[in-house]
Amino acid sequence: MFEQRNTVHDGYEYVDEASIDPELICSICHQPFQDPQYTPCDDTFCRRCITQWIQTQNTSCPICRKSLSIDNLTQVNRPLRNMLNRLQVKCTTCGQSGLQRGDLDDHMNKICPKMEILCSSADIRCSWKGQREQLDEHLSTCAFNSLRYVIIPLVTENSEFKEQIIEMKDQIDKLRNDSQQLQERANRLAIQADTYQRENQRLQEQIVQLQLQPLRKLYR
Incomplete structure (x- = not known):
């Protein structure tokens, strides 16, 4: 219904x-x-x-x-x-x-x-809750509010440090990822170089064999 x-x-x-x-x-x-x-x-x-x-x-x-x-x-x-x-x-x-x-x-x-509201210092862990008209009276005795101008800069600084740490971790992860990619590329180049070296050696051996063929015919 x-x-x-x-x-x-x-x-x-x-x-x-x-x-x-x-x-x-x-x-x-x-x-x-x-x-x-x-x-x-x-x-x-x-x-x-x-x-x-x-x-x-x-x-x-x-x-x-x-x-x-x-x-x-x-x-x-x-x-x-x-x-x-x-x-x-x-x-x-x-x-x-x-x-x-x-x-x-x-x-x-x-x-x-x-209206029931929180203390304006609730962001720094004041647990007071009451009517808006009671807020001024509470703030006059609120230990958090009296320390707000000391605590807030510290909280802000701590937040900035956390952001910097996150940025540094991101940079480290990026560098680690770049390093891994470079290492993988170096490994691929090393394999290619080894392949080229073996191919070059095979060609050199063929060249020697070709150079020896006239001499073999001469001494037969």
């Missing part, structure tokens, strides 16, 4: 959902479109909704019943996406209202005071 979508979404809810233009509502989940897709019959659905419909229900459009497959879906035009991005939402983490849906990711990742 098709899974119905909840009114409260991931991290937000609509400010006035009843006033949203019906043209922006998916006829499957009855919610504003998420990643909307056109069908060849010019109907529009959320990507997740229509994909799940095709996979679990049948291969026809939910509205007009024309034949449909996932490969037939196409992304909607920019004006429709812009209208959806401008829908007013409320952050359910901090309660701030009047946000545009398209700006929610920036709000959650950069502004939301109640």
Whole structure:
């Protein structure tokens, strides 16, 4: 059975959902479109909704019943996406209202005071985790943060040394490979030289035999 979508979404809810233009509502989940897709019959659905419909229900459009497959879906035009991005939402983490849906990711990742985040020194192994509004208080006592200006240059230097070591290993491997190829070529040349030497010796012996033939006839 098709899974119905909840009114409260991931991290937000609509400010006035009843006033949203019906043209922006998916006829499957009855919610504003998420990643909307056109069908060849010019109907529009959320990507997740229509994909799940095709996979679990049948291969026809939910509205007009024309034949449909996932490969037939196409992304909607920019004006429709812009209208959806401008829908007013409320952050359910901090309660701030009047946000545009398209700006929610920036709000959650950069502004939301109640969003759980890591310490800015997590990259040097501070294990603190808490709300964004608590970060300044934590940083005032964070031992890692106070040592950051000492540790970061060392970490950077260590990273550069590691990169240099990797580069040197690559160069050594290349030189070793070149040396092996030169050795193989030298071995082939040595074999060719030995072959030429044996051939030259055979020719020399033939020349001597030819030179001796007149003398043999003379002393017969």
